[in-house]
Amino acid sequence: MAWFRNLTKVSSIKSSLKNTHPFPLLASSLTHFSTEANKHNQAPPGLGPTRPNEKPRVVVLGTGWAGCRLMKGLDTNIYDVVCVSPRNHMVFTPLLASTCVGTLEFRSVAEPIGRIQPAISREPGSYFFLSNCTAIDTDNHLVHCQTVTDGVDSLDPWKFKISYDKLVIALGAQPLTFGIHGVEEHAIFLREVYHAQEIRRKLLLNLMLSDMPGISQEEKSRLLHCVVVGGGPTGVEFSGELSDFIMKDVRQRYAHVKDKIHVTLIEANEILSSFDDRLRQYATKQLTKSGVHLVRGIVKDVKAQKLILNDGTEVPYGLLVWSTGVGPSPLVNSLELPKAPGGRIGVDEWLRAPSVQDVFSIGDCSGFLESTGKPTLPALAQVAERQGKYMANLLNKIGKAGGGRANSANGVELGEPFVYRHLGSMATIGRYKALVDLRQSKESKGIALAGFTSWFIWRSAYLTRVISWRNRFYVAINWLTTFVFGRDISRI
Amino acid sequence: MAWFRNLTKVSSIKSSLKNTHPFPLLASSLTHFSTEANKHNQAPPGLGPTRPNEKPRVVVLGTGWAGCRLMKGLDTNIYDVVCVSPRNHMVFTPLLASTCVGTLEFRSVAEPIGRIQPAISREPGSYFFLSNCTAIDTDNHLVHCQTVTDGVDSLDPWKFKISYDKLVIALGAQPLTFGIHGVEEHAIFLREVYHAQEIRRKLLLNLMLSDMPGISQEEKSRLLHCVVVGGGPTGVEFSGELSDFIMKDVRQRYAHVKDKIHVTLIEANEILSSFDDRLRQYATKQLTKSGVHLVRGIVKDVKAQKLILNDGTEVPYGLLVWSTGVGPSPLVNSLELPKAPGGRIGVDEWLRAPSVQDVFSIGDCSGFLESTGKPTLPALAQVAERQGKYMANLLNKIGKAGGGRANSANGVELGEPFVYRHLGSMATIGRYKALVDLRQSKESKGIALAGFTSWFIWRSAYLTRVISWRNRFYVAINWLTTFVFGRDISRI
Numbered sequence: 001m002a003w004f005r006n007l008t009k010v011s012s013i014k015s016s017l018k019n020t021h022p023f024p025l026l027a028s029s030l031t032h033f034s035t036e037a038n039k040h041n042q043a044p045p046g047l048g049p050t051r052p053n054e055k056p057r058v059v060v061l062g063t064g065w066a067g068c069r070l071m072k073g074l075d076t077n078i079y080d081v082v083c084v085s086p087r088n089h090m091v092f093t094p095l096l097a098s099t100c101v102g103t104l105e106f107r108s109v110a111e112p113i114g115r116i117q118p119a120i121s122r123e124p125g126s127y128f129f130l131s132n133c134t135a136i137d138t139d140n141h142l143v144h145c146q147t148v149t150d151g152v153d154s155l156d157p158w159k160f161k162i163s164y165d166k167l168v169i170a171l172g173a174q175p176l177t178f179g180i181h182g183v184e185e186h187a188i189f190l191r192e193v194y195h196a197q198e199i200r201r202k203l204l205l206n207l208m209l210s211d212m213p214g215i216s217q218e219e220k221s222r223l224l225h226c227v228v229v230g231g232g233p234t235g236v237e238f239s240g241e242l243s244d245f246i247m248k249d250v251r252q253r254y255a256h257v258k259d260k261i262h263v264t265l266i267e268a269n270e271i272l273s274s275f276d277d278r279l280r281q282y283a284t285k286q287l288t289k290s291g292v293h294l295v296r297g298i299v300k301d302v303k304a305q306k307l308i309l310n311d312g313t314e315v316p317y318g319l320l321v322w323s324t325g326v327g328p329s330p331l332v333n334s335l336e337l338p339k340a341p342g343g344r345i346g347v348d349e350w351l352r353a354p355s356v357q358d359v360f361s362i363g364d365c366s367g368f369l370e371s372t373g374k375p376t377l378p379a380l381a382q383v384a385e386r387q388g389k390y391m392a393n394l395l396n397k398i399g400k401a402g403g404g405r406a407n408s409a410n411g412v413e414l415g416e417p418f419v420y421r422h423l424g425s426m427a428t429i430g431r432y433k434a435l436v437d438l439r440q441s442k443e444s445k446g447i448a449l450a451g452f453t454s455w456f457i458w459r460s461a462y463l464t465r466v467i468s469w470r471n472r473f474y475v476a477i478n479w480l481t482t483f484v485f486g487r488d489i490s491r492i
Numbered sequence: 493m494a495w496f497r498n499l500t501k502v503s504s505i506k507s508s509l510k511n512t513h514p515f516p517l518l519a520s521s522l523t524h525f526s527t528e529a530n531k532h533n534q535a536p537p538g539l540g541p542t543r544p545n546e547k548p549r550v551v552v553l554g555t556g557w558a559g560c561r562l563m564k565g566l567d568t569n570i571y572d573v574v575c576v577s578p579r580n581h582m583v584f585t586p587l588l589a590s591t592c593v594g595t596l597e598f599r600s601v602a603e604p605i606g607r608i609q610p611a612i613s614r615e616p617g618s619y620f621f622l623s624n625c626t627a628i629d630t631d632n633h634l635v636h637c638q639t640v641t642d643g644v645d646s647l648d649p650w651k652f653k654i655s656y657d658k659l660v661i662a663l664g665a666q667p668l669t670f671g672i673h674g675v676e677e678h679a680i681f682l683r684e685v686y687h688a689q690e691i692r693r694k695l696l697l698n699l700m701l702s703d704m705p706g707i708s709q710e711e712k713s714r715l716l717h718c719v720v721v722g723g724g725p726t727g728v729e730f731s732g733e734l735s736d737f738i739m740k741d742v743r744q745r746y747a748h749v750k751d752k753i754h755v756t757l758i759e760a761n762e763i764l765s766s767f768d769d770r771l772r773q774y775a776t777k778q779l780t781k782s783g784v785h786l787v788r789g790i791v792k793d794v795k796a797q798k799l800i801l802n803d804g805t806e807v808p809y810g811l812l813v814w815s816t817g818v819g820p821s822p823l824v825n826s827l828e829l830p831k832a833p834g835g836r837i838g839v840d841e842w843l844r845a846p847s848v849q850d851v852f853s854i855g856d857c858s859g860f861l862e863s864t865g866k867p868t869l870p871a872l873a874q875v876a877e878r879q880g881k882y883m884a885n886l887l888n889k890i891g892k893a894g895g896g897r898a899n900s901a902n903g904v905e906l907g908e909p910f911v912y913r914h915l916g917s918m919a920t921i922g923r924y925k926a927l928v929d930l931r932q933s934k935e936s937k938g939i940a941l942a943g944f945t946s947w948f949i950w951r952s953a954y955l956t957r958v959i960s961w962r963n964r965f966y967v968a969i970n971w972l973t974t975f976v977f978g979r980d981i982s983r984i
Contacts, residue, residue: 045706089982107597111980114745123746130983132701146702149697160705193984208580208622212639213652214537234584253606253613326600341977379673470977485962490602491622492685 017267044381046161047082047127049141049406054125055080056404058395059143059164061133063090063113064209065384066363066391067170071117073392078096078399080125082162084133086148088113091193093381094426095475097238099246100190100199102487108474110193114467134159136167136335138356141406143167165406166358166395167346170388171333173326173364173379182302187322190234203242204491206318207250210257222305223318224261229299229307231267232274233427236283238321239265240430242408243290247317249487264293264315272435275379276448279435283450286429326379332365340367341376347418348372351391360394377420390418428455493887503538507666538653539574539619541633541898546617547572548896551635551656551885553625555582557607557876558855558883559662563609565884570891572617573609578624578640580605583685585873585966586918589641589730591735592682592691594979600966602685607960626651628659630848635659651806657898658887660851661827661837665818665856665871674794679814682726691813696983705746714797715810716753721791721799722816723759724766725919728775730813731757732922735782741979756785756807764927766870766918771927774942778921814878818871832859833868840864841909843883849899852886854879869912882910905984920947 050057054437056079060067063085074081074116082218092109099106111130114121120128131145141164145155175191188202189195206223209215215223226242228235242263246362251258265271265287271294272280287294298310306316328343337353345353353359353365363384368374377383394414395404403409424438434455437448542549548571551561555577566573584601591598605620606613612620627636633656639649653875665681669675680694698715701707707715718734720727734755742748757763757779764772765787779786790802798808820835829845830836836859837845845851846861855876860866870877886906887896895901916930926947939947 047705087983088696089984105599106984107982110984111984112745112980114981122747124748127703127748128700129704130697131704147701149701155701158704158706162705198984205622208620209639209641209647211619212621213539213625213654214650253604255614256616256619288601361957401529468977469759470973470980473973474969477966481962481965485960488599488604488962489606490599491579492581492598492602492606492689 002058003308017248029146040451045159047163049163050080050125050165056165056399056406057125057163058166058168059084059162060168060170061085061143062170062363062365063087063171064170065090065093065125065364065381066388067168068111068113068116068133069385069388070168070170070362070391071113071120073389073396074117075115075392075396075399076119076123076126078396078404080123081120081167082126082164083113083117083120083128084131084143084145084162085113085128086130086132087192088128088130089193090116091191092471095193096190096193096196097234098239099193099196100203100238101241101249102489103241103245104475104478105488106193106197106432108471108478110387111468111471118332122300129162131160131188133171133331136169136359138167138337138353140168141165141358163395164358165404166398167360168391168395169332169359169361169365170363170384171329171332171365172333172384174329175322176327177324180299180302181393182307183299183322186302186304187229187320190238190321190323190478193325199319202319204489206490207254207257208259209319210260211254220260221262222316224257225308225315225317226261226263226319226321227315227317228263228321228323229267230322231265231271231294232325233272233425235267235321236271236321237428238286238323239263239287239292240290240428240433243287243292245487247290249489253484253489262293263291264295264317266295266297266299266309268296268391269297272427275427275435275437276439279437279448279450281433283427283429286433286450290430305328326364328365338369340369342367344376346370347417349374350394350414351387351418358409360391362391363428377404380425382423383420384421387418412427426454426457501973502603504854510604514704539655541655542617542657543648548657548898549574549617549655549890550658551576551654552660552662553577553635554662554664554855554857555579555666556662556664556855557582557585557832557873558607558664558880559660560603560605561877561880562660562662562854562883562887563605563612564976565888566609567884567888567891568609568615568618570888570896572615573612574618574656575605575609575612575620576623576625576635576637576654577620578622579684579917580620581685582608583683584963585683586689588593588682588685589733591685591688592695592730592735593733593734593741594981595737595969595974597980598685598689600963600970603960605961607962621654623652625663625823626662628851630659630829630845630851633657634660655898656850657896658890659852660883661824661845661851661853661857661886662855662876662968663821663824663857663875665824666821667814668817668819669814670816672791672794674796674799675791675814675815677761678794678796679721679798679812680729682813682815691811693983696981698747698970699742699749699753702752702810703746710808712749712752713754714808716749717807717809718753718755718811718813719809720755720757720800720813720815721806722814723757723758723761723763723786724815724817725764725917726815727757727759728763728779729920730756730815731779731784732782732920732925735779735784736922737979741981744978745981754785755783756787757805758787758789758791758801760788760790764919767919767927767929768931771929771942775919775927778925782922795841818856820857832861832863834859836863836868841866842906843879843910850901852883854883872917874915878912879910899915917945918949 058079061082067091089110089112095109098104120126131147135144143162149155149157175189210220228239230232300310301308306314338346345361346369347366364379367376401412403412428434436454550571552575559580581602581604586764587601590596612618623637623639634656638651641647641649667681702712702715792802793800830838837853838861839858856871890901893904895904918928928941928946
């Protein structure tokens with residue numbers, strides 16, 4: 001019946017259209033444009049201080065774990081939220097290593113800000129600005145920004161300012177290269193989705209190039225040598241994923257080169273140094289078993305096709321992934337705020353930057369001031385997420401008590417200071433194996449698990465933490481299809 | 493219990509590892525490398541003619557619809573298959589427009605060659621070479637190639653040769669720009685996955701930039717003006733997807749700019765000129781209703797931020813998508829083979845290039861020679877797919893009859909020539925609306941459908957045609973999540 005209804009529909013349309021020209025005249029169809037163009041309404045070059053009839057404005061710098069957890073928890077009935085970041089999504093970093101080899105898809109680990117805090121794209125006073133913060137003027141409650149215009153060749157970036165009532169600095173950290181020459185140029189980090197994309201493209205390209213006629217055995221070995229520098233959780237997880245990819249997918253789909261591909265993990269000290277001894281040994285054994293060469297060494301120099309260790313050994317590579325921890329970014333270094341050990345932005349027990357009004361800092365870019373007597377917390381998603389949550393509650397509390405405006409929170413009772421309780425560490429080491437360390441600290445006793453059970457716990461824990469239902473669903477679907485069909489190897 | 497077993501496992505590992513150094517010595521762990529490096533085995537600079545103890549070799553140039561359908565159907569017990577293409581996957585082109593706005597994911601429309609023809613990555617004599625064909629030497633049964641090394645800065649492309657027993661040229665076509673200045677530079681085509689990725693990134697960037705402080709109303713209008721040139725199925729489908737994205741997702745997630753975004757479709761003649769009159773009118777009405785401005789005009793010049801029409805009208809744009817049909821590529825133009833009308837490689841009724849031995853051509857790059865008296869077939873996936881299937885059967889037949897080797901098929905009975913029967917045309921025009929034209933040709937009578945039913949037919953038809961079960965599954969999942977959660981807007 002629907003079939004016939006459609007046919008009738010078409011006929012009736014035909015008759016209704018008979019007398020109208022199918023193409024409206026050019027002039028009339030482009031009116032929206034000319035009228036707009038004639039207006040020349042210049043928008044203000046920034047957001048000025050909030051007026052009494054507006055909500056107070058919280059400016060959040062950064063879209064990592066800390067900033068996003070904060071925005072998710074902010075009460076948008078109290079505050080307008082303005083977020084400044086060069087990326088419009090949060091990266092679910094613990095699963096990023098899995099995307100490099102196609103176990104998971106890139107979009108499954110990226111969560112758009114608008115889904116984390118819908119007000120940001122709906123409320124008239126809330127905004128997301130795809131920009132970098134270039135400077136902070138704490139005296140005038142101002143943030144200086146510059147737009148990100150990569151991909152639009154015809155547009156130069158421009159500058160603007162935002163006034164804040166409350167400012168939360170959650171700029172994160174950047175990979176440490178220890179001043180080693182060539183790292184920035186030749187190695188790939190594993191912090192952003194585009195890093196994972198680059199690794200995937202390069203890995204697949206090397207696999208294909210190594211099968212070409214006219215290539216020497218030496219060059220083939222080089223192209224198929226994947227080197228990971230840094231034996232922390234990221235390096236270990238990536239090595240595990242890579243060896244899993246090689247054992248399961250490369251053997252089937254790149255049969256010509258399957259015996260030539262190798263993974264080497266270079267670490268100056270012990271791998272997974274923060275984990276329990278037994279877990280570390282288990283990880284070492286599992287990685288070795290799955291073909292990862294563990295090498296203890298210090299990288300001295302990185303060239304385009306090889307790296308050089310401290311003892312002079314040359315290690316040719318086709319793919320070099322660098323994950324030796326993180327340190328403060330140039331912007332954080334440039335800020336004229338008191339610093340915590342390690343160059344982080346110093347904060348008190350309530351995560352406030354002291355000596356200035358209305359400035360807070362959370363996540364990897366901040367650390368407790370020495371005067372608090374508290375230790376610097378590790379640069380973990382877990383810490384950032386907990387601080388973001390705490391900060392949301394703190395700001396909501398301040399706002400409810402009427403201290404939301406700039407310079408108005410002096411009398412407000414802040415309540416409990418931030419206390420971090422470590423819930424345990426987790427790391428996968430490839431095929432259905434993971435480590436779970438549920439001790440509170442390195443010295444204390446607690447539960448340490450390895451193997452399939454902990455792999456299952458790891459997967460479940462992460463699945464329930466991926467923020468939106470959409471991405472939870474996609475991660476589960478990705479895992480299922482990888483299990484059933486293998487990984488995707490199209491190089492797009 | 494599993495919990496306890498794991499704990500025991502860790503303990504037993506601990507003891508088993510006690511006496512082994514967790515890090516093997518550097519020298520021993522890098523042996524695979526030095527031994528390889530010392531061999532200096534030079535691989536031959538190409539694949540020479542097949543020997544009697546080897547299977548005859550079919551070389552396929554291209555991984556579009558034609559080449560992939562051919563490879564899928566080739567009997568790998570008879571032939572070795574060598575494929576040369578700059579991309580290692582087939583793009584499911586009819587769904588590409590949907591990926592630009594996030595209705596579908598990029599990987600759901602890309603099928604790796606290794607999944608289409610598994611022998612290519614498993615059989616010792618079958619290969620996929622990520623390369624461009626640079627020349628064809630029909631006298632010596634040789635193909636000249638050059639590797640693709642984009643993304644590996646430290647590696648220069650190199651050249652090699654492949655001998656063929658049978659050669660199938662399925663190089664496809666390239667977008668027509670009619671020599672209009674600035675098209676290549678400023679417009680984006682919609683033929684490859686990376687085009688769709690570029691469109692998506694640019695669209696999301698423009699949406700975000702247009703919301704920045706300091707932007708003029710004029711600039712905002714420009715950034716949010718999406719112009720599509722070319723009213724064929726691709727242009728219409730992309731316009732439809734775009735207006736659907738605007739109506740459904742932009743209004744919710746970019747509330748600040750929702751009324752400023754516009755889509756203009758520029759076409760010199762009629763949109764969907766190959767479709768039934770009634771369908772064309774229906775499409776015109778639907779597109780207009782969903783906010784697409786249809787403009788009849790001819791583009792004269794394209795600049796970075798505006799294009800100029802023949803009548804002098806300037807049309808500022810933020811995103812320009814160009815889909816005005818396709819023509820032969822420079823390589824096809826350079827081949828010294830008889831040509832068909834339109835510059836395509838001329839073929840006889842059995843899709844053979846005449847006057848040379850063992851060379852065939854299928855898909856958009858080929859056309860019937862005038863001497864055959866047959867019309868040039870449209871550059872459609874449907875035609876390419878049917879020709880690929882026919883070619884697989886023809887080559888299998890030749891191989892079974894003992895004519896698989898170079899210069900040995902002269903006496904073989906080829907059977908039925910290739911006959912194309914048009915099964916109908918389909919195009920979506922946005923939200924649950926599509927056109928299905930089941931007529932055999934433009935002049936003949938037949939069934940023409942529009943609306944939800946045909947949208948349903950369209951979706952079902954495509955879903956069953958996406959080659960692997962993995963991608964069928966993903967396309968269905970993508971459609972489901974888009975329906976439930978909306979489109980993904982993270983700019984990665």
